[in-house]
Amino acid sequence: MTRVTLVDVFKHRITQKYLQRSGINHAVTVAGYAFDLAVKNEVDPNLATKSALLHDMGHYEWYRDGKWDYDEYRKHDIHAIKGAERAHKLLIRLGEDRLVAKEVSVAVLLHTDSYLNFDLDNKRTPLQYVVAEADRIDEQPNGLHHYKQMDKSDALKILHRLDLKIDKVLENDEKKMSS
């Protein structure tokens, strides 16, 4: 089966619709960090980068009267739950392997514990840890990381380069397994 690539995921209209809200720059940057952390932690980079790219797709419109109140938003926020559902639906539509879709969806669900009354420290799987950590690295106070700009064409270039790196890692892993 050919891999559903990051470029395939990014180009889909569902991704385009929801990533605009939380910011393409943040999504693509976190995917890059997730690749590096995945290699370092021996996590599947295909799963890690997909989860990272989609981790914030559950955010809803957060402007009210042209202004956005970060504290108010956080109080009611369930973006991880919404994102998990949206990411799963999107990947299934793209023809993704169902196990991959599930793993990505759960990693999106657990990338933050801000909506839970307990923390997830030391409870995440290596994949879930990599995604949460990649997000943390790019985070800025008051949600400012969601406002950094990036052109769609630049995003596609970066994701394409990441796809090539992912394919290389997966190829090498396969070679190791068969030798």
Ligand SMILES: [Fe+2]
């Ligand atoms: Fe994030």
